[in-house]
Amino acid sequence: xxxxxxxxxxxxxxxxxxxxxxxxxxxxxxxxxxKFMEEIEEREMGGDILVTNTGCLGICSKGPVVIVYxxxxxxxxxxxxxxxxxxxxxxxxxxxxxxxxxx
Amino acid sequence: xxxxxxxxxxxxxxxxxxxxxxxxxxxxxxxxxxKFMEEIEEREMGGDILVTNTGCLGICSKGPVVIVYxxxxxxxxxxxxxxxxxxxxxxxxxxxxxxxxxx
Numbered sequence: 001x002x003x004x005x006x007x008x009x010x011x012x013x014x015x016x017x018x019x020x021x022x023x024x025x026x027x028x029x030x031x032x033x034x035k036f037m038e039e040i041e042e043r044e045m046g047g048d049i050l051v052t053n054t055g056c057l058g059i060c061s062k063g064p065v066v067i068v069y070x071x072x073x074x075x076x077x078x079x080x081x082x083x084x085x086x087x088x089x090x091x092x093x094x095x096x097x098x099x100x101x102x103x
Numbered sequence: 104x105x106x107x108x109x110x111x112x113x114x115x116x117x118x119x120x121x122x123x124x125x126x127x128x129x130x131x132x133x134x135x136x137x138k139f140m141e142e143i144e145e146r147e148m149g150g151d152i153l154v155t156n157t158g159c160l161g162i163c164s165k166g167p168v169v170i171v172y173x174x175x176x177x178x179x180x181x182x183x184x185x186x187x188x189x190x191x192x193x194x195x196x197x198x199x200x201x202x203x204x205x206x
Contacts, residue, residue: 001205003175009157014117016133016156029190030119054112054157059104064129069172099158102104 004050006091007065008036010078012053022056024063028080032064035083040091049091060084063100074102109151109194111139112170113181115156125159127166131183132156138186143194153195154193164203177205 010033013022034053057065062076066086074097075086082100089095113136116125120161139154160168161190165179169189176199178189 012119016115018123022120055156
């Protein structure tokens with residue numbers, strides 16, 4: 001299989017019971033996921049980038065949380081308006097978006 | 104924050120709509136997640152390893168799918184019986200479990 005260059009995980013508070021009522025979900029993380037998918041499609045990066053929703057990542061107070069692997073960079077309080085910057089800076093140009101990074 | 108040494112993602116077919124009816128879910132991936140959590144707790148590796156459930160990873164026919172980052176190793180058809188081997192070999196000793204790896 002062709003592995004992604006970057007794998008973007010976005011917390012959608014998905015529980016294994018099927019419930020979705022966690023913090024990231026309540027802060028509109030589903031729209032953040034959709035925005036990532038739109039940006040990646042528009043920039044024709046679909047072959048290199050995979051976007052996946054997740055269950056709770058354990059630091060709810062900093063949500064919505066986004067992680068970019070293999071870099072292991074965690075981003076906090078990501079809104080729809082932040083997504084194009086993460087895509088352009090990090091995923092296209094390999095530069096971490098410091099203002100959103102969880103250090 | 105303290106980042107995990109290994110971040111284990113297990114597909115639980117969690118959809119952003121809250122539905123859970125995908126392939127990995129139907130193949131008992133929730134038990135795989137629970138087994139990872141049990142093994143990690145028993146071995147007192149909770150400070151180093153994070154386990155997270157995910158939505159669909161796109162290769163359903165190979166499910167349940169498990170990914171270990173930052174290594175970027177993808178495992179296929181993981182059952183409850185495979186979990187202790189992945190924990191002991193990969194997460195404790197850094198050796199990929201070749202028989203389960205998606206190449």
